[in-house]
Amino acid sequence: MLHLNRCWPLRQLTQKCFSSVHVKADKQAQLVLPRAFALAELRKSWHSTHSLVGDKNIILMGPPGAGKTTVGRIIGQKLGCCVIDVDNDILEKTWNMSVSEKLQDVGNEQFLEEEGKAVLNFSASGSVISLTGSNPMHDASMWHLKKNGIIVYLDVPLIDIISRLKLMKIDRIVGQNSGTSMKDLLKFRRQFYKKWYDARVFCESGASPEEVADKVLNTVKRYQDVDSETFISTRHIWPKDSEQKVSTKFFSEAVIEGLASDGGLFVPEKEFPKLSCGEWKSLVSATYIERAQILLERCIHPADIPAARLGEMIETAYGENFACSKIAPVRHLSGNQFILELFHGPTGSFKDLSLQLMPQMFAHCIPPSCNYMILVATSGDTGSAVLNGFSRLTKNDKQRIAVVTFFPENGISEFQKAQIIGSQRKNGWAVGVKSDFDFCQTAIKKMFNDSEFTGFLTMEYGTVLSSANSINWGRLLPQVVYHASAYLDLVNQGFISFGSPIDVCIPTGNFGNILAAVYAKMMGIPIRKFICASNQNHVLTDFIKTGHYDLRERKLAQTFSPSIDILKSANLERHLHLMANKDGQLMTKLFNQLESHHHFQIENMLVEKLQQDFVADWCTEGECLAAINSTYNTSGYILDPHTAVAKVVADRMQDKTCPVIVSSTAHYSKFAPAIMQALKINEINQTSSSQLYLLGSYNALPPPHGALLERTKQQEKMGYQVCVADMSVLKNQVEKLIQNQFV
Numbered sequence: 001m002l003h004l005n006r007c008w009p010l011r012q013l014t015q016k017c018f019s020s021v022h023v024k025a026d027k028q029a030q031l032v033l034p035r036a037f038a039l040a041e042l043r044k045s046w047h048s049t050h051s052l053v054g055d056k057n058i059i060l061m062g063p064p065g066a067g068k069t070t071v072g073r074i075i076g077q078k079l080g081c082c083v084i085d086v087d088n089d090i091l092e093k094t095w096n097m098s099v100s101e102k103l104q105d106v107g108n109e110q111f112l113e114e115e116g117k118a119v120l121n122f123s124a125s126g127s128v129i130s131l132t133g134s135n136p137m138h139d140a141s142m143w144h145l146k147k148n149g150i151i152v153y154l155d156v157p158l159i160d161i162i163s164r165l166k167l168m169k170i171d172r173i174v175g176q177n178s179g180t181s182m183k184d185l186l187k188f189r190r191q192f193y194k195k196w197y198d199a200r201v202f203c204e205s206g207a208s209p210e211e212v213a214d215k216v217l218n219t220v221k222r223y224q225d226v227d228s229e230t231f232i233s234t235r236h237i238w239p240k241d242s243e244q245k246v247s248t249k250f251f252s253e254a255v256i257e258g259l260a261s262d263g264g265l266f267v268p269e270k271e272f273p274k275l276s277c278g279e280w281k282s283l284v285s286a287t288y289i290e291r292a293q294i295l296l297e298r299c300i301h302p303a304d305i306p307a308a309r310l311g312e313m314i315e316t317a318y319g320e321n322f323a324c325s326k327i328a329p330v331r332h333l334s335g336n337q338f339i340l341e342l343f344h345g346p347t348g349s350f351k352d353l354s355l356q357l358m359p360q361m362f363a364h365c366i367p368p369s370c371n372y373m374i375l376v377a378t379s380g381d382t383g384s385a386v387l388n389g390f391s392r393l394t395k396n397d398k399q400r401i402a403v404v405t406f407f408p409e410n411g412i413s414e415f416q417k418a419q420i421i422g423s424q425r426k427n428g429w430a431v432g433v434k435s436d437f438d439f440c441q442t443a444i445k446k447m448f449n450d451s452e453f454t455g456f457l458t459m460e461y462g463t464v465l466s467s468a469n470s471i472n473w474g475r476l477l478p479q480v481v482y483h484a485s486a487y488l489d490l491v492n493q494g495f496i497s498f499g500s501p502i503d504v505c506i507p508t509g510n511f512g513n514i515l516a517a518v519y520a521k522m523m524g525i526p527i528r529k530f531i532c533a534s535n536q537n538h539v540l541t542d543f544i545k546t547g548h549y550d551l552r553e554r555k556l557a558q559t560f561s562p563s564i565d566i567l568k569s570a571n572l573e574r575h576l577h578l579m580a581n582k583d584g585q586l587m588t589k590l591f592n593q594l595e596s597h598h599h600f601q602i603e604n605m606l607v608e609k610l611q612q613d614f615v616a617d618w619c620t621e622g623e624c625l626a627a628i629n630s631t632y633n634t635s636g637y638i639l640d641p642h643t644a645v646a647k648v649v650a651d652r653m654q655d656k657t658c659p660v661i662v663s664s665t666a667h668y669s670k671f672a673p674a675i676m677q678a679l680k681i682n683e684i685n686q687t688s689s690s691q692l693y694l695l696g697s698y699n700a701l702p703p704p705h706g707a708l709l710e711r712t713k714q715q716e717k718m719g720y721q722v723c724v725a726d727m728s729v730l731k732n733q734v735e736k737l738i739q740n741q742f743v
Contacts, residue, residue, distance in 0.1 A: 057149030204278030235264030258467035435725035470512030479516035509564030547607035
């Protein structure tokens with residue numbers, strides 16, 4: 001069958017393999033070896049029997065006017081295979097009348113039924129089949145077609161479809177009753193197209209049939225080539241012998257494992273996919289969900305997550321749990337400055353944009369025969385976002401996936417702490433650590449790399465460790481979407497034309513958010529400068545200016561912006577790997593040196609390369625509070641302290657020759673005491689609830705965050721564990737939680 005879903009056959013095979021394969025206790029990765037074995041078997045059987053078409057069909061699906069018939073003929077000509085148009089070659093020959101006559105004769109409902117029956121009685125192989133616009137509304141016939149082919153959705157902009165139908169003088173299509181506009185009906189039908197497609201061809205406005213046909217063929221090739229999109233570790237050393245096999249992982253494996261076995265981070269082996277100018281322009285008027293579907297489909301092979309299933313996950317992730325229907329809206333602040341509001345999710349920070357989606361992807365990718373314990377270090381916002389995201393999984397998934405989040409006991413705001421503790425659920429716990437974020441993050445990495453410990457957990461409890469920090473590729477990837485979406489919003493609102501450059505300014509701690517912006521640029525968004533904004537913990541600013549990453553004389557300072565109170569920026573390794581042309585040997589050397597000697601220096605050539613795209617600066621606590629105060633007084637807008645750090649740096653570093661988008665990474669409600677101090681409000685010693693309601697009475701922008709207000713009303717005080725900063729104590733805590741959850 002051409003329709004390849006890596007997961008179901010894989011899950012069946014892994015289930016058998018797990019019962020027979022003996023797993024050694026020295027490596028966690030060996031628990032998932034049967035999964036790789038099953039995948040190899042699946043791939044072997046696939047490639048041995050299939051060419052581009054073989055005995056399978058390429059099935060073109062889309063609305064009337066999408067060009068299915070014309071494109072189908074071109075593809076048939078290129079491949080030298082039979083072309084079948086369902087309208088002309090099946091329906092009209094079966095009925096001995098035209099489709100329009102049949103519709104007029106029997107009406108909408110009966111037409112769909114008879115159309116479906118005609119398709120059910122038809123079979124073909126090695127052909128290109130152009131469906132009718134209404135075929136996808138009949139389930140049985142679509143299942144029949146899907147068994148023997150790949151369904152390619154020609155996704156044409158709605159405005160193009162309507163203009164084409166006018167030129168074709170078609171004023172009524174199947175399902176259109178009096179009073180229903182063509183536009184509304186076409187919108188209604190999209191749900192059926194999304195349900196059935198295996199691969200999508202995004203047809204930009206003005207694309208010729210020949211161009212679309214080429215895109216279809218490339219899409220089918222990508223769909224078939226399940227080996228084409230792999231991941232390597234940032235510390236991977238390329239073999240000198242070109243014939244020697246490179247150790248790679250698939251997207252699903254990178255998401256499951258989180259951290260590479262050599263201590264590096266997973267990155268794509270090849271370049272990021274790039275959208276054409278026309279494709280980007282076609283997304284200008286799209287919704288956030290539509291943009292996310294297009295971009296993430298390009299980055300996730302359908303053999304890892306089928307496109308239609310990925311679409312369902314995205315719709316679930318960015319639904320009613322976001323307070324703003326635009327998900328990540330862009331607001332004009334003043335002059336050339338714009339605010340990207342990333343705090344409308346259920347926990348009020350930018351982490352929700354990833355962590356409402358990543359748990360679903362993780363649950364989809366894992367084999368069913370073992371349990372997973374997700375370890376997370378948080379500097380404030382990640383903790384509650386992870387707990388919230390994983391608590392929304394299905395009942396079955398929650399029985400095999402649990403989360404523990406480690407946070408610095410005295411290193412986050414009181415509201416953040418209460419939010420993390422209050423977000424605990426049956427499959428998620430919070431553990432306070434008497435240290436800082438860097439210790440928490442380093443401790444988790446050490447646990448992953450402790451083969452004796454991970455092997456013991458595997459053998460004793462059938463449990464594998466993974467991560468949901470931005471070291472996990474599945475956590476980082478969704479962040480690319482909002483940077484691209486912000487640019488498209490500026491175009492849509494008329495502030496710039498597509499192709500005009502912008503700068504982005506991002507409060508930066510672990511380097512994940514700003515790295516996602518780099519990836520958005522690689523996909524085709526014209527970002528000119530990445531402005532890295534630091535608080536008093538400005539190790540990144542110093543590094544970007546000098547190329548020297550130096551922790552020797554630094555102590556972590558607690559600031560009003562705790563989420564960027566970080567000294568070891570994990571995702572910096574990914575960016576250096578990219579700049580150094582994927583030199584894994586250099587990454588191993590640099591980050592081992594950082595671990596052992598607490599500093600490293602990159603060569604001048606890399607410093608110059610870094611400074612071509614990046615500028616950086618930092619701000620004091622006083623400047624942060626002053627920015628909150630002045631912004632409120634001039635525009636009525638309240639910045640949270642992290643956004644204020646970015647605004648101070650943007651004011652100082654940006655040359656005002658192009659727009660700058662400042663990432664607002666959290667809602668100010670989470671930092672009420674700092675906001676009240678900045679606004680010179682005296683009633684600081686109040687409950688969190690009183691502080692939030694008082695700030696709400698100012699009628700400022702953005703409005704109060706409903707979910708955060710609800711959190712302050714939570715009466716029940718939840719218990720949580722507190723640990724000393726000792727690796728053995730943390731490991732004991734993890735084991736104890738695994739026992740409670742899975743044994």
